[in-house]
Amino acid sequence: MKFSKRAQAIKASLTLAITSKAKKLKASGENVINFAAGEPYLDTPEHIKEAAIEAIRQGFTKYTPAAGAPFLKKAIIEKFKKDNNLEYNNSQIVVSCGAKHSLFNVMEVLCDEGDEVIIPAPYWVSYPEMVRFAGGQPVIIKTLEKNKFKFTTDTLEKYITAKTKILILNSPSNPAGTVYTKDELRKIAKVAVEHNIYVISDEIYEKIIYDNNRHASIASFDKDIYKLTVTINGVSKAYSMTGWRIGYLGASEEVAAKVNNLQSHSTSNPSSISQKAAWAALTSDERFVREMVREFDIRRKKMVSGLNRINGFSCDMPQGSFYCFCNTKETRLNSMDIANKLLDELKIAVIPGIAFGQENYIRVSYSCGYEEIDEGLRRLKELFG
Numbered sequence: 001m002k003f004s005k006r007a008q009a010i011k012a013s014l015t016l017a018i019t020s021k022a023k024k025l026k027a028s029g030e031n032v033i034n035f036a037a038g039e040p041y042l043d044t045p046e047h048i049k050e051a052a053i054e055a056i057r058q059g060f061t062k063y064t065p066a067a068g069a070p071f072l073k074k075a076i077i078e079k080f081k082k083d084n085n086l087e088y089n090n091s092q093i094v095v096s097c098g099a100k101h102s103l104f105n106v107m108e109v110l111c112d113e114g115d116e117v118i119i120p121a122p123y124w125v126s127y128p129e130m131v132r133f134a135g136g137q138p139v140i141i142k143t144l145e146k147n148k149f150k151f152t153t154d155t156l157e158k159y160i161t162a163k164t165k166i167l168i169l170n171s172p173s174n175p176a177g178t179v180y181t182k183d184e185l186r187k188i189a190k191v192a193v194e195h196n197i198y199v200i201s202d203e204i205y206e207k208i209i210y211d212n213n214r215h216a217s218i219a220s221f222d223k224d225i226y227k228l229t230v231t232i233n234g235v236s237k238a239y240s241m242t243g244w245r246i247g248y249l250g251a252s253e254e255v256a257a258k259v260n261n262l263q264s265h266s267t268s269n270p271s272s273i274s275q276k277a278a279w280a281a282l283t284s285d286e287r288f289v290r291e292m293v294r295e296f297d298i299r300r301k302k303m304v305s306g307l308n309r310i311n312g313f314s315c316d317m318p319q320g321s322f323y324c325f326c327n328t329k330e331t332r333l334n335s336m337d338i339a340n341k342l343l344d345e346l347k348i349a350v351i352p353g354i355a356f357g358q359e360n361y362i363r364v365s366y367s368c369g370y371e372e373i374d375e376g377l378r379r380l381k382e383l384f385g
């Protein structure tokens, strides 16, 4: 079989290898501790489910405009204004089948053969693959734990070439929970504007943020960076709606129009029923989110203090999302070996750091029950001391 060059460029997902092995073990009756989850452990709130059921009852089950139904776009415009100090109009918003789909679409319309796309590591697994699929060249900036996994604009400048087209930002980040401050983002914005580089700002973990950290949207600083930025968000993480597949973007009218074109010839609109559910999520009070973040915070502290008591493991307190990026260098095992060892010997599923472009770390998700965290830490302590 001769596959397209695009398909050949895509690597198999390392995260999938571990998670499918964990699923098999679980199916065979093993008591697997799941520290690999990439989604909130809670069920979708009742009022959101009700909105979807109502949509079905009322026959809201047909095509909507490809870029999303007007009522949902209106709620997104209001959300951007309220939470992010961003003004978008109707033709600047495109609703897609998850933030992943929004990101994929944007990459397809912005990135050309040979274009360079700067991605800070550790990065979310799909970014480099999306760039490669679009024919672009991922350019990875490695960041260090001692700098809270952040890059500086001095480093960024060194990676910019005549071919640089896009910078991907993800704050709060998956996997390290890194949150860039407003000042840091302002400096990044200045460099992006000077070099005329698009910024794709993935803000999907915006609401899952701790202590006195504050989320800022880079597009909100001034009109120059606003024009260059595509702001990505969605309902998956904040409202525990990963299966509903609703993500969205705000961008310049030109970019949004191109994404709309692409989407109208591929998926068309995201599910009409899910759009009603997303509308309910975005327009109801945020009690659910606040409560979930409070619960995550307790788990975050429990997990970090537990991991720091295991020989060979060390972990800084993450500032956002629901993952710890745990340093395992002292174990002298590479991240794939340690992930396999934890699964084979302890029945604990974690994601190896190499999947995020950073060796000597594992991603430990604390999106699970207290008992699961206690039991996982107990098993780790037993093996490593």
Ligand SMILES: Cc1ncc(COP(=O)(O)O)c(C=O)c1O
Pocket (backbone or CB within 6 Å): 038, 097, 098, 099, 100, 101, 124, 170, 173, 174, 202, 204, 234, 235, 236, 242, 246, 247
């Ligand atoms: C950083 C980041 N961006 C985007 C996504 C995709 O989210 P969605 O479920 O809305 O496609 C994820 C999901 O894991 C993520 O971690």
